[in-house]
Amino acid sequence: MADLLVVSDAGLYCPAGDFWIDPWRSVPRAVITHAHADHARSGCDRYLCAAPGKLVMRSRLGGTVPIDTLRYGESTTFNGVTVSLHPAGHVLGSAQVRVEHGGQVWVVSGDYKTAPDPTCAPFEPVRCDVFITESTFGLPIYRWPAPETIAAEIDAWWRANQAEGKTSVLLAYALGKAQRLAAMVDPSIGPIHGHGAVMKLVRAYRDSGVRLPPIDEVPARAKRVGQGRALVIAPPSVAGSGWLRVFGEVAVAQASGWMTVRGIRRRRGFGTGFVLSDHADFPGLVSAVEATGARRVLVTHGSSESFARFLRGRGLEADVLATRFTGEQPDRDDAGDPSDDTLGADGEHETEESVPDDGAAVDSALRGEQP
């Protein structure tokens, strides 16, 4: 039986239904798993995404290009191929794409996490014959602490910085992580400020019905914003930039799954790193694969070779999916060091949690360095 989804020049393609999933080139019809820049590219004629993510998609794509939506679990058909979208738990509106045709069911996970997140619907396993999974953190060293543990650590760090009169600057991706952090921390500790790129998405989240604590934009050319008491959430690109000067003395930390790796933490030069990811950790990936009941698994992103080998060891038919995202090292054109986030004020060109470019640190992670 022919494969329901194949890799084409423009990305993952369904020949029977004539549509693409997260294409990297302009195509007539794009089904989008979520609005991060490496999955939702502009230039397509027509988009389909999960209804809760429509406003976030619109804020990323801009303009008036048609964005069709499906509620989670609702289905539509393209040329007799049934397509439905199911929560991926990654960011607001993130979806797994279920494709059914000729008695076969394939599910494309997109990016996903199994940990709880107050700002989006939780990951829902979908039974299928073939599961295409990401493996950004597909090595056994990646095991996330409980989010409430991380929230308590961040609150304690914020309070300690306040006691020293320092503004706490927390670096996080503008779409998803920033809003999740705002919803996790204790807003009674002090004021929360957001970088312009963060605020654009905060507005899209609020307009989509997500409850967030009060967050203020950072006024330009102000002095000692927050009086050393505030928590500022900003994209990693502001690290070391003049933008931080308005806060006076600062303490800077990053929230990322890569903070697991000591070498990466050290190289960033931050005193503090919080292990918080919007991707599944290794046990999360394994449990997600198991819950699908799929006999065949195609692995993409990050540690795909290692993770596919691990799954074969468990008796599954598992291979690396040969997309431009494949491999242990980044070959995504916006990949690289997670702190090298070229996010502009418009929120574009965001580097999400792609594989960092710290060769040595990643090598040590691959050799099993225990954090």
Ligand SMILES: [Zn+2]
């Ligand atoms: Zn993503």
